[in-house]
Amino acid sequence: xxxxxxxxxxxxxxxxxxxxxxxxxxxxxxxxxxxxxxxxxxxxxxxxxxxxxxxxxxxxxxxxxxxxxxxxxxxxxxxxxxxxxxxxxxxxxxxxxxxxxxxxxxxxxxxxxxxxxxxxxxxxxxxxxxxxxxxxxxxxxxxxxxxxxxxxxxxxxxxxxxxxxxxxxxxxxxxxxxxxxxxxxxxxxxxxxxxxxxxxxxxxxxxxxxxxxxxxxxxxxxxxxxxxxxxxxxxxxxxxxxxxxxxxxxxxxxxxxxxxxxxxxxxxxxxxxxxxxxxxxxxxxxxxxxxxxxxxxxxxxxxxxxxxxxxxxxxxxxxxxxxxxxxxxxxxxxxxxxxxxxxxxxxxxxxxxxxxxxxxxxxxxxxxxxxxxxxxxxxxxxxxxxxxxxxxxxxxxxxxxxxxxxxxxxxxxxxxxxxxxxxxxxxxxxxxxxxxxxxxxxxxxxxxxxxxxxxxxxxxxxxxxxxxxxxxxxxxxxxxxxxxxxxxxxxxxxxxxxxxxxxxxxxxxxxxxxxxxxxxxxxxxxxxxxxxxxxxxxxxxxxxxxxxxxxxxxxxxxxxxxxxxxxxxxxxxxxxxxxxxxxxxxxxxxxxxxxxxxxxxxxxxxxxxxxxxxxxxxxxxxxxxxxxxxxxxxxxxxxxxxxxxxxxxxxxxxxxxxxxxxxxxxxxxxxxxxxxxxxxxxxxxxxxxxxxxxxxxxxxxxxxxxxxxxxxxxxxxxxxxxxxxxxxxxxxxxxxxxxxxxxxxxxxxxxxxxxxxxxxxxxxxxxxxxxxxxxxxxxxxxxxxxxxxxxxxxxxxxxxxxxxxxxxxxxxxxxxxxxxxxxxxxxxxxxxxxxxxxxxxxxxxxxxxxxxxxxxxxxxxxxxxxx
Amino acid sequence: xxxxxxxxxxxxxxxxxxxxxxxxxxxxxxxxxxxxxxxxxxxxxxxxxxxxxxxxxxxxxxxxxxxxxxxxxxxxxxxxxxxxxxxxxxxxxxxxxxxxxxxxxxxxxxxxxxxxx
Ligand code: SRM
Ligand SMILES: Cc1cc2nc3c(=O)[nH]c(=O)nc-3n(C[C@H](O)[C@H](O)[C@H](O)COP(=O)(O)OP(=O)(O)OC[C@H]3O[C@@H](n4cnc5c(N)ncnc54)[C@H](O)[C@@H]3O)c2cc1C
Ligand code: SF4
Ligand code: FES
Numbered sequence: 001x002x003x004x005x006x007x008x009x010x011x012x013x014x015x016x017x018x019x020x021x022x023x024x025x026x027x028x029x030x031x032x033x034x035x036x037x038x039x040x041x042x043x044x045x046x047x048x049x050x051x052x053x054x055x056x057x058x059x060x061x062x063x064x065x066x067x068x069x070x071x072x073x074x075x076x077x078x079x080x081x082x083x084x085x086x087x088x089x090x091x092x093x094x095x096x097x098x099x100x101x102x103x104x105x106x107x108x109x110x111x112x113x114x115x116x117x118x119x120x121x122x123x124x125x126x127x128x129x130x131x132x133x134x135x136x137x138x139x140x141x142x143x144x145x146x147x148x149x150x151x152x153x154x155x156x157x158x159x160x161x162x163x164x165x166x167x168x169x170x171x172x173x174x175x176x177x178x179x180x181x182x183x184x185x186x187x188x189x190x191x192x193x194x195x196x197x198x199x200x201x202x203x204x205x206x207x208x209x210x211x212x213x214x215x216x217x218x219x220x221x222x223x224x225x226x227x228x229x230x231x232x233x234x235x236x237x238x239x240x241x242x243x244x245x246x247x248x249x250x251x252x253x254x255x256x257x258x259x260x261x262x263x264x265x266x267x268x269x270x271x272x273x274x275x276x277x278x279x280x281x282x283x284x285x286x287x288x289x290x291x292x293x294x295x296x297x298x299x300x301x302x303x304x305x306x307x308x309x310x311x312x313x314x315x316x317x318x319x320x321x322x323x324x325x326x327x328x329x330x331x332x333x334x335x336x337x338x339x340x341x342x343x344x345x346x347x348x349x350x351x352x353x354x355x356x357x358x359x360x361x362x363x364x365x366x367x368x369x370x371x372x373x374x375x376x377x378x379x380x381x382x383x384x385x386x387x388x389x390x391x392x393x394x395x396x397x398x399x400x401x402x403x404x405x406x407x408x409x410x411x412x413x414x415x416x417x418x419x420x421x422x423x424x425x426x427x428x429x430x431x432x433x434x435x436x437x438x439x440x441x442x443x444x445x446x447x448x449x450x451x452x453x454x455x456x457x458x459x460x461x462x463x464x465x466x467x468x469x470x471x472x473x474x475x476x477x478x479x480x481x482x483x484x485x486x487x488x489x490x491x492x493x494x495x496x497x498x499x500x501x502x503x504x505x506x507x508x509x510x511x512x513x514x515x516x517x518x519x520x521x522x523x524x525x526x527x528x529x530x531x532x533x534x535x536x537x538x539x540x541x542x543x544x545x546x547x548x549x550x551x552x553x554x555x556x557x558x559x560x561x562x563x564x565x566x567x568x569x570x571x572x573x574x575x576x577x578x579x580x581x582x583x584x585x586x587x588x589x590x591x592x593x594x595x596x597x598x599x600x601x602x603x604x605x606x607x608x609x610x611x612x613x614x615x616x617x618x619x620x621x622x623x624x625x626x627x628x629x630x631x632x633x634x635x636x637x638x639x640x641x642x643x644x645x646x647x648x649x650x651x652x653x654x655x656x657x658x659x660x661x662x663x664x665x666x667x668x669x670x671x672x673x674x675x676x677x678x679x680x681x682x683x684x685x686x687x688x689x690x691x692x693x694x695x696x697x698x699x700x701x702x703x704x705x706x707x708x709x710x711x712x713x714x715x716x717x718x719x720x721x722x723x724x725x726x727x728x729x730x731x732x733x734x735x736x737x738x739x740x741x742x743x744x745x746x747x748x749x750x751x752x753x754x755x756x757x758x759x760x761x762x763x764x765x766x767x768x769x770x771x772x773x774x775x776x777x778x779x780x781x782x783x784x785x786x787x788x789x790x791x792x793x794x795x796x797x798x799x800x801x802x803x804x805x806x807x808x809x810x811x812x813x814x815x816x817x818x819x820x821x822x823x824x825x826x827x828x829x830x831x832x833x834x835x836x837x838x839x840x841x842x843x844x845x846x847x848x849x850x851x852x853x854x855x856x857x858x859x860x861x862x863x864x865x866x867x
Numbered sequence: 868x869x870x871x872x873x874x875x876x877x878x879x880x881x882x883x884x885x886x887x888x889x890x891x892x893x894x895x896x897x898x899x900x901x902x903x904x905x906x907x908x909x910x911x912x913x914x915x916x917x918x919x920x921x922x923x924x925x926x927x928x929x930x931x932x933x934x935x936x937x938x939x940x941x942x943x944x945x946x947x948x949x950x951x952x953x954x955x956x957x958x959x960x961x962x963x964x965x966x967x968x969x970x971x972x973x974x975x976x977x978x979x980x981x982x983x984x
Contacts, residue, residue: 060933070972454969494945516918526947531899531917533943534952534959564899568939568954571900576954580934827911828891828902836909837928837935854933 008037009108011314012097014087014254016042018051019286019303020113021068024079026311033077039105040079041097043086044136047074052300052466054140058168060578062855063137090258092279109281109314112255112268113307116248116287116298121156125218130226131242134165143243144852147172150240154178154229156215157245158185160331165243166207173843177208177237179215179229189331189342190366190381193359197366197383201338204364210237218242250288250296263290272323274310283310293326300465301433302327330396330432332389332466338364339386344379344396345370353378358408367408375399390472394428394438422479430472433465438476445480453477492763493535495519495527500688500763504543508759513553515540515565532565539763541565542650545686546758549802556813557649557686558820569648572824573810574630577623579849581838582630584610584622585647586637587683590657590675590695591618600640608633611846617654617692619645624847626834631824634811643809646684650764652691655679656704660697660714667697669714674743675703678712681747682754684807688761688770691754706734709767710750715739719746723753724778726768735771735778738786748797752785755796881912881924882979890914893982896922901938901951903927912978913938915962917949923962924978929953930967937975 047069085099097105118133120126132143153169155162158180169176184195214232221227228238250267261269261278267290269277276282286303290296309322330343348370356369365384372378377395426439444450444459453474457463463470491497512518520528548555569575574582605612610622655678660671675695694703695712705711711722717740725734761770783789814820826835840847877893890904896916904912911927927935932955940951949962959968967973
């Protein structure tokens with residue numbers, strides 16, 4: 001069959017990968033899909049998908065999630081997409097492409113976007129059963145299937161993709177090895193120092209790295225399946241599976257066969273317009289092209305630029321003459337959870353340049369900046385902490401406004417410089433994947449009325465590819481909004497224009513005790529009478545719960561309307577896990593537990609087959625409970641005297657303790673008793689964010705009280721109270737609020753402190769952030785809660801007394817109430833059927849979620865995409 | 868527990884191919900919260916009821932995380948459109964169209980649903 005050339009000229013695209021898809025979008029944007037017939041030959045069994053995010057398949061993304069192709073787009077633009085039908089030959093004389101199915105397409109313009117293929121070194125045994133490459137979704141499916149019955153895997157190649165592949169093998173439960181010929185990992189991106197930091201971190205994750213050795217032979221058994229590999233140092237590595245990740249080569253065979261010029265080391269030679277040098281009717285873009293600067297680019301951003309260039313050239317639009325003359329090779333990756341970034345002249349090849357290096361191999365940190373003689377930032381490498389990547393990259397090529405040293409020093413070692421994005425020039429590239437400048441982003445805010453990150457993403461495409469620029473994007477948008485005098489809406493959400501603090505005051509002053517009442521009276525105009533949203537419902541539920549006894553609301557968070565407002569976890573009084581099962585955390589006040597208590601927990605966990613772990617909060621977490629098991633488990637726990645640990649709530653978590661004076665030779669007070677007293681006093685107290693505490697028996701601080709929202713350290717004369725500490729993502733040491741307090745003084749001060757925080761903090765604002773934000777900071781808080789400068793201390797104490805007096809255990813309450821219990825089922829129409837997606841597999845003598853089960857019930861993509 | 872007579876016998880039904888499948892009593896749907904139901908073909912549907920009494924039914928599976936948990940998410944409205952936010956990573960889905968409000972490329976199945984005596 002031959003498709004005849006109609007009145008409309010035809011563009012044939014060979015290869016529907018990431019760059020091919022971007023090319024189609026660029027054609028559509030320029031109106032070319034309306035004036036041309038567009039034919040796409042796609043070799044893979046599915047349309048274009050996000051290859052950059054390929055590995056996220058192993059963390060639960062389905063092939064459908066990875067898809068980059070909106071079938072509606074293909075249809076609206078009348079694009080003919082032939083899936084699973086590659087081009088097999090090109091006749092340039094006749095201007096025809098033949099596909100494997102036998103279809104022949106005549107073209108006016110041919111665009112090759114065939115990408116690369118993984119290079120497999122020619123070692124004996126390379127084609128054995130158990131050898132794989134890592135490029136397509138099909139490769140991943142095959143690896144996953146093969147790994148099911150195997151225990152060890154090895155990756156040949158310690159570059160960027162090799163590390164990703166090794167991480168994936170580890171994720172599949174295999175003991176994983178990386179074999180790299182070069183003396184360090186990621187030899188292209190990082191230097192020796194960076195390689196060392198990376199090596200340490202990766203080894204700490206339990207992967208074995210062999211550098212400086214080559215693979216000589218793949219060893220196979222009688223059936224021809226892999227059993228190991230022989231290395232160049234004479235050793236042999238036993239492995240069941242080998243993934244080759246030793247680089248890629250341009251797929252230029254189709255071009256070679258039809259006589260197009262290709263480079264010495266491969267790649268279809270093109271000019272600055274991405275037109276092949278041999279034939280004006282043929283273009284090549286993406287990883288198969290050898291650009292005019294003599295390079296083949298293995299990254300997606302340059303490919304996107306080439307796609308735009310080719311489309312603009314085909315459109316022959318005089319006003320838009322794009323050229324592609326080279327691209328930046330900056331990359332930022334999260335490999336196995338380690339940040340690695342390199343940008344600009346990372347290896348310092350420029351003449352006379354200098355290095356500024358900060359290295360802490362113990363912490364797996366390595367940061368290097370390459371600086372020119374005149375102070376220009378030329379490039380750099382960041383391993384372990386790439387926070388500054390966005391700003392540093394944007395400053396590359398200019399002299400940064402602060403000293404380079406201050407940019408690489410970690411927080412705490414001298415004042416780290418805060419290089420806000422506002423210091424950047426308008427030409428600075430913020431999103432390198434999509435080549436978007438700061439000027440364009442500002443324009444989106446000022447000229448196109450964008451006010452949020454998603455809006456700016458849509459408007460400019462910035463942030464839509466690797467995502468590494470999204471943080472800077474957010475900062476820029478807010479800075480721009482504030483600068484242009486737009487009043488940044490401080491309201492809680494789309495439903496309320498008040499802040500959380502203002503809502504708290506309204507609820508307390510007017511004794512409003514239902515959400516609907518608050519929304520209908522004080523909501524924004526469009527929101528009154530509506531359903532609210534996922535932000536204000538739990539926030540208001542929390543305010544109502546903190547003030548319940550005072551405003552006449554029920555103190556039970558699942559009562560009446562309150563049940564419908566709670567965050568999903570509070571609604572089930574348990575923490576949801578990735579597969580839809582729940583964790584169970586009984587309160588173990590102060591971390592003190594009797595042998596009987598331990599036995600009961602052990603028996604329950606054993607009887608229900610739960611995974612058990614000692615938490616970082618000095619208690620025991622049981623994982624893997626199905627929703628219908630929660631009441632049964634809790635009935636037994638409550639019976640044995642346990643109560644909810646509120647691990648799910650924005651409320652008091654744990655008050656940790658050290659053993660203190662009773663046993664420890666240094667202890668000066670009974671820290672365990674105080675921790676238990678505090679935990680029992682504040683349990684169940686709903687607050688803007690979770691609250692944590694600890695009590696240490698002496699200044700040695702074994703309970704880490706200074707990292708808590710309120711921490712207590714014993715002194716010879718009583719207790720010191722510290723506030724505003726935080727672990728987590730942004731650790732903060734607590735500040736000393738008062739010294740040498742008696743038991744009563746301590747408790748009174750904590751009562752006031754907590755109630756003042758609950759009253760004035762924003763939603764999801766820990767005490768550490770709150771203390772830094774509120775005007776006057778610690779001094780103001782001390783004035784209010786110690787000196788009673790606002791005259792509200794009595795009220796604060798009364799509110800807390802009401803909470804303490806009215807506390808009831810939520811789980812005990814729930815298991816008594818048949819109506820509430822009816823909710824704990826997987827299916828309303830089949831209460832006895834467990835959710836089939838929740839399953840478990842063994843690991844280290846316990847269970848873990850069976851993740852492959854989660855893809856059940858998922859329609860395969862092919863069926864819907866085929867025409 | 869006493870219930871108003873006019874609501875006691877109302878049933879929630881979901882349209883499957885040609886037939887309406889009865890899932891539960893209307894009273895089991897708390898305004899602002901969801902429940903899940905198992906369909907004969909093994910799929911799971913998440914059912915919701917809003918404050919105005921309107922019913923919605925969408926696929927129960929969170930397409931991002933894979934678990935069947937959308938029925939346990941928080942509901943609300945955004946620019947006048949009803950949505951549920953996944954309890955896993957909080958992506959929101961339009962209850963009428965199944966469109967993910969935080970990722971244009973993602974849309975989940977929806978079902979026709981009614982209450983009937
Ligand atoms: C189980 C546990 C880890 C463990 O295996 O040890 C844990 C597990 C979780 N932590 Fe944690 N954290 C646990 C101790 C900690 C600690 C250590 C501590 O409390 O001394 C910290 C640092 C201290 C701190 O909070 O300042 C900690 C800092 C966080 C953070 C970061 C908070 C921050 O301010 O930056 C989050 C995220 C959040 O809350 O937004 C978090 C969130 C979580 C969540 C709730 C994430 C989630 O939504 O699924 C995890 C749920 C657990 C579950 O399903 O039960 N977890 N988490 C620990 C439970 C302690 C307990 O008994 O309740
Ligand atoms: C695991 C992994 C992680 C990566 N991470 C990053 C990253 O973090 N950052 C980054 O910038 N880049 C990354 N890359 C590289 C990035 O994916 C590529 O640069 C990008 O996909 C190139 O796009 P392309 O369209 O040129 O090629 P491809 O996406 O490979 O598409 C080419 C398509 O053409 C098809 N094809 C070939 N021959 C024919 C034919 N004869 N007929 C029809 N179809 C044909 C192929 O089957 C393929 O589908 C990663 C790659 C992998 C594999
Ligand atoms: S903090 Fe002091 S009292 Fe407590 S265990 Fe450590 S050394 Fe002993
Ligand atoms: S830099 Fe990759 S999406 Fe912006």
